[in-house]
Amino acid sequence: KDDNIRSTIFNCLPISEFRAAFAFGRTNFSDIDGVLPVGVASASTKKVKQNCNISRQFNLNRPLTFINWNAENIHALRDLFSSFEKITGIQIKIKTVSTTEFVRELFGSRKDYDLYVIAIDAVRPDVVPFLEPIVHSQKRIIEIGPTFDRELEILEGNHSIIESSTIAEKINRAILDSHIILPLYQENRTFYYPHKIKNLTIGRDFLEYPEVVNLRL
Numbered sequence: 001k002d003d004n005i006r007s008t009i010f011n012c013l014p015i016s017e018f019r020a021a022f023a024f025g026r027t028n029f030s031d032i033d034g035v036l037p038v039g040v041a042s043a044s045t046k047k048v049k050q051n052c053n054i055s056r057q058f059n060l061n062r063p064l065t066f067i068n069w070n071a072e073n074i075h076a077l078r079d080l081f082s083s084f085e086k087i088t089g090i091q092i093k094i095k096t097v098s099t100t101e102f103v104r105e106l107f108g109s110r111k112d113y114d115l116y117v118i119a120i121d122a123v124r125p126d127v128v129p130f131l132e133p134i135v136h137s138q139k140r141i142i143e144i145g146p147t148f149d150r151e152l153e154i155l156e157g158n159h160s161i162i163e164s165s166t167i168a169e170k171i172n173r174a175i176l177d178s179h180i181i182l183p184l185y186q187e188n189r190t191f192y193y194p195h196k197i198k199n200l201t202i203g204r205d206f207l208e209y210p211e212v213v214n215l216r217l
Helices: 003-012 015-022 071-088 099-107 128-135 149-156 161-178
Strands: 064-068 092-096
Touching: 003 071, 015 071, 064 071, 071 092, 128 149, 128 161, 149 161
Parallel strands: 064 092
Antiparallel strands: none
């Protein structure tokens, strides 16, 4: 909850190195400049701007806890967090949990962690599902940061594309300025289908998944 610590993590934890360590073995990352994915509002494929300016090192009375459900990336994360500590003085320890424990911790009333990685997605091409978990006072999974209940209500109603984009950009900027979330990447996936499949089309809704009922051999 400390603004200075949060700002330091946001600006000094290198995005490329962190996501490579966390998603160990993966290379197909698509840069993203906020919490909204490309294809929604005015998001673009560029990294969030970071400005690591260390004026002092922190001496915390305890290390920060990163809950991690992927046991394969522990060594890579430890190396990265060790380098980060040398630069900032902020120590981050890793708490490995199962996916079930991760969900329990995330939505539980007792918060025994400080940092985690989570994916946000939606099946409809709308900004609200991406923003609600972050800035809606009753639906968010983060205890701190700005809230925009009224703005989300406006986005849910009838509105012009320009008005929607303006509001979405305002919320996205407020999220970034609060440093409660560091956007890492927009996920890309490749799907393979037998070449004899007919009626294979994509583009329905945001996830662009094929309608299985329409597939023919």
